[in-house]
Amino acid sequence: MVDPITVNTNAGETLLRFRDDVVHDEPAVTLDAFLGQTNATAVRLEAGDDARELLPHLGQIALVEISFPTFRDGRGYSAARILREAGFEGELRAAGDVLVDQIPHMRRCGFDSFAPEKPVDAATLTKLLALYPQPYQKAADARVPVWKLRHG
Amino acid sequence: MYRYDEYDQSIVDARVEEFRDQVERRLSGALTEDQFKPLRLMNGLYLQLHAYMLRVAVPYGTLDSRQMRMLGHIARKYDRGYGHFTTRQNIQYNWIKLADAPDILAELATVQMHAIQTSGNCIRNISSDQFAGAAADEVADPRPWxxxxxxxxxxxxxxxxxxxxxxxAVIAADEDRAAMRLHDIGIQLLERDGVLGAKIFVGGGMGRTPMIAHEVKDFITADHLMSYLEACLRVYNRYGRRDNIYKARIKILLHEIGVDAYRDQVEAEFAAIRDLGIDPPLAELARITAMFAGPDFASDAPDSVDRSDPDFAVWLDQNVAAHKQPGHAIVTISLKPIGGIPGDASADQIDLMADLAERYGHDELRVTHAQNIVLPHVRKADLYAIWTALRDARLAEANLDLISDIIACPGLDYCSLANARSIPLAQKIGERFAGRQRELGELKLKISGCINACGHHHAGHIGILGVDKKGTENYQLLLGGSGAEDVSLGKITGPGFDEDGVVDAIERVTDRYVALREADERFLDTYRRVGMQPFKEAIYG
Structure with missing residues (x-):
């Protein structure tokens, strides 16, 4: 999906979603709470949490929300890729201090849902997402790296 | 040399458009300075004391004459007629207007250049050996990697x-001309059982806590290099400290958890990602390598040089190195004239160096981490003509690796972080020792205007660190550092000095060295043999 769908949640959040399934309505629990009980289906990871602790449970998780306390804190990019590399197909949401110029990289790391603290300009986002014709690296999205285009 | 294809060009062009839009959003107020800062930094744009500074990337220090001329053009059109070559083999301009920055990037893109990731908390310009492709001692050209x-x-x-x-940094020779082990990751190419691969060092760096990189991987082949490096970076991205900017480099992570624990974490990460198809096929390395095949050297180029002009002979002995091809040589053009600003070149000088490369040097130039320029492939028969042209442009200082071949950061004259000036001190040292520097032999002197160590003072045979002492500039002296294959970190001699005092102290150190040296020992060798004490006595009495 190229452009996001804007969704207003019951909790009053505005989500930008790059998936067309229904928004998961169970509130996310912390990693500690999730590991301490077995039936939660939505988890919130703080920037310092170890995403690998979720790997044994991916089948039961519909939503992982990853927190960005400041836009400078890049740990969430690695957390997202780790989850996607392990086969997680549920909603992966970036929440917090998420800036419009960061969303293209976050998409590449596997995020398909965004809950920015401050609203992002839709026109700017559309432009940024279409800006680079192809990436240099393989990442967690479906985009084809330059070396693959060169060599098949 | 590498040439962009349509994919490379389209990415650099897109970057120009992206940055133009970001600058417009900043100027319109849609972006705050706080939000704009990381975006402009990722494009090498710093806000300095007087103006914006733009740092342009010179990947692994390699340029052709067209690119070099563009650097001169930018100096002339957008700056004050000069540029400053940096220790990262880049060039920076100190008097840039924000509104001009997108146009500068657009001009650079026309010659396959950019300012991508020349600053910011990201992977910076990849540096390499300035003699790559010309040195007799390399196992391969490191630049394709x-x-x-x-x-x-x-x-x-x-x-x-x-x-x-x-x-x-990437090197491919035992002689380390790129300070490889003072990098976050240092890569040394080597051959094992007929296969080219890489030894990986992690956790080196200068700054306020200098450390020498540890060997983390004995040998990794090209087909898994990227996935291995992703593992190295991912462990750092996840566990490197973010609570204190001064403890945030990867060297601190390795120091705190230990190299063995770091290696184990990297290996676990590598095992998880190595088969995910992250690595480009070997055909991609082969495609790039073919572009670095090197020029067709004349096989009958004469090997003898007429040394009858004594000034030329001095330069020949000091600034010209052996080439792998008979009848050829490697020329280092010193950007350290006595009394000048280390690493600066005027637009006219930049044009002249481009002309020489085009006429005599198979159209290639290199920037060195010691802030000089190299013509890597010239015929010995052309050396005299090259020297004559350089001399007329004030570019023929015969001081490569001598005490006046100083690495200096911009210091308090430009930099908002600096505590002390570096440039006037470098000029004073050059003037003090100009007459006797050849007698002192190889002596690498490096000056930083603050503890961030941009002037590599930890790696100087003699290092100088500028500090602020109750509101006045003060200089600490260090001895015994090296950024080469015999890498070591300098040690502070004792209490600091004012500007003239540190020049006097260096003279006492060099006098003592001359008195102590045996045979053809370099200063560094003598220091390592006798230790700090005799020099301390000479300095402080």
Whole structure:
């Protein structure tokens, strides 16, 4: 999906979603709470949490929300890729201090849902997402790296 | 040399458009300075004391004459007629207007250049050996690997908001001309059982806590280099410290958890990702390598040089190195004239160096981490003509690796972080020792205007660190550092000095060295043999 769908949640959040399934309505629990009980289906990871602790449970998780306390804190990019590399197909949401110029990289790391603290300009986002014709690296999205285009 | 194809060009062109839009949003107020800062930094644009500074990337220090001329053009049109070559083999301009920056990037893109990731907490310009492709002692040309890394690291989606900046160097010889082990990751290519691969060192760096990189991987082949490096970076991105900017480099992570624990974590990460198809096929390295095949050297180039002009002979002995091809030589053009600003070149000088490369040097130039320029492939028969042209442009200082071949940061004259000036001190040292520097032999002197160590003072045979002492500039002296294959970190001699005092102290050190040296020992060798004490006595009495 190229452009996001804007969704207003019951909790009053505005989500930008790059998936067309229904928004998961169970509130996310912390990693500690999730590991301490077995039936939660939505988890919130703080920037310092170890995403690998979720790997044994991916089948039961519909939503992982990853927190960005400041836009400078890049740990969430690695957390997202780790989850996607392990086969997680549920909603992966970036929440917090998420800036419009960061969303293209976050998409590449596997995020398909965004809950920015401050609203992002839709026109700017559309432009940024279409800006680079192809990436240099393989990442967690479906985009084809330059070396693959060169060599098949 | 590497040439962009349509894919490379389209990415650099897109970057120009993206940055133009970001500057417009900043000027309109849609972006705050706080939000704009990381975006402009990722494009090498710093706000300095007087103006914006723009740092342009010179990947692994390699340029052709067209690119070099563009650097001169930018100096002339957008700056005050000069540029400053840096220790990262880049060039920076100190008097740039924000509104001009997008146009400068657009001009650079026309000659396959950019300012991508020349600052910011991301993977910076990949540096390499300035003699690559010309040195007799290399197992391979390291630049194809560096280009592979350039592409991999460009807009890497996961590693753009690292805890701190990240520097990688690649060499392929036992002699280390790139300070490889003072990098966050240092890569040394070597051959094993007929296969070319890389030894990986992690956790080196200068700054306020200098450390020498540890060997983390004995040998990794090209087909898994990227996935291995992703593992190295991912462990750092996840666990590097973010609570204190001064403890955020990867060297601190290795220091705190230990190299063995770091290696184990990297190996676990590598095992998880090595088969995910992250690595480009070997055909990509082969494609790039073919572009670095090197020029067709004349096989009958004469090997003898007429040394009858004594000034030329001095320069020949000091600034010209052996080439792998008979009848050829490697010329280092010193950007350290006595009394000048280390690393600065005027637009006219830049044009002249481009002309020489085009006429005599197979159209290639290199920038060195010691802030000089190299013509890597010239015929010995042309050396005299080259020297004559350089001399007329004030570019023929015969001081490569001598005490006046100083690495200096911009210091308090330009930099908002500096505590002390570096440039006037470098000028004074040059003037003091100009007459006797050849007698002192190889003596690498490096000056930083603050503890961030941009002037590599930890790696100087003699290092100088500028500090602020109750509101006045003060200089500490260090001895015994090296950025080469005999890498070591300098030690502070004792209490600091004012500007003239530190020049006097250096003279006492060099006098003592001359008295102590045996045979043809370099200063560094004598220091290592006798230790700090005799020099301390000479300085402080």
């Amino acid at each position: 560096a280009e592979l890394l350039r592409q991999w690291s460009t807009f890497h989606p996961e590693f753009t908001y690292l805890p701190r900046k990240f520097k990688i």
